[in-house]
Every structure is written in structure tokens, then in C-alpha cells.
Amino acid sequence: MGRRLAALLVERGHTVRALVRPGSAGRLPPGCQIVTGDALRGLTYAAQIAPADTFVHLVGVAHPSPSKAADFLRVDLASVEHAIPAAVTAGIAHFIYVSVAQPAPVMLAYVAARARAESLIRESGLPHTILRPWYVVGPGRWWPLALLPAYWAAGLLPPTRAGARRRGLVTLGQMLRALVFAVEHPSHGARILGVPEIRGLAW
16 A cells, blocks of 8 residues: 555655655655654655655554454554654654554454554654555455445445444545545544545545
8 A cells, every 4th residue: 555655645745755665666666755763763765755745654564363463562653653753853744543442242353453552653642544444355365355245235234334334335446545545635534534534535
């Protein structure tokens, strides 16, 4: 998602500084300014953020599963703990964070780590946009489409309608549109984009 978002923002005329680990700069799309550092050590990149007005946080454990509960704290939450003071010091005016739909009956450790990260962002006082997808359908991740009939049925029943809407599927394209929207229409307070809002945004 990060590479695709960076390419879109560059195409739309934005200056993009992208944080990468040493040796990974070749994975960035053309036109990005490279910031080499460690997302879990804010001091390695904090001085390279400014001048900037928006901070987009996309760090997280790949392929989340219940077996990775400790990693959600070590990576997902810790990266936000380091990003917030770095963003505040750099004078960031808008912090964008990809969280997860909540509450949810599964992936409890993942949801808890993301919810805690949201709390830290709110407590920081940074104007922010939080996106709450549940599952992003994209290349190599098409199997959830088989669940669409179950989502349709759950959406018809009053007891399950709200949960089905909150934890619906979104496509990678929809997520990218929502992220570009958040960048180009910054919140001046606190804004949450859930699944219905992510689906409804257009270019």
C-alpha cells in the first residue's frame, strides 16, 4: 500500500519523503525523497521529517494473525509511540493513521494494539484522520470475496447489520483513494473514516 500511495501522491504533485530501512530504497517509486531510518527508533528519522505538513503512518506486521500478538505491540504500537513525538517536534499539521475496524469479535490483540495507538494519537493533540478498514482486498488477497453472500445476508438482519457494515471488505483502490483524500483534505481536529466512508470516497 505504501509504495502505491507514494506513487499516486508524486503523480498528483506532492512532495513525498518515505521512510525506508537501509538497503530498501530501491523499492520506492521514482520521485520520492528517501529517509533512511528505523520506524521503531524515532531518533533515526525525526530530524528528516521537516519541512512537511502531513505524516502518513502505514507501519505494521505483515499478514496479521492471532499468533502474532506480541508483534502487534513490538511493531504496530511501538512504531506509533515513536512516530508521535517525532511528528509533534517536526510541526506536523495532520497525522494519518491506518487502524482497523472496531469493536470486533476476532483478532483481539491486533484490534487492541491499534485502538491503543488511536488513543495515543488523540492524546497527542495532533489533528488527525484515522482510517478503519477491516480487510483490504487486493493482489494475492482475493479469497474474502467468497464471503460476500454472508456479508449481504448479515446486512439484512437488524442484529448484525451494524457489524457487517463496520467490518465489510474494502478494495486496495478504495483504500488508496481514501488515503489520497485524507492527504489532500486534512482534518483540523479528529476524523475517523470507517468502511462505509472509505467505500464512498471518489477521486
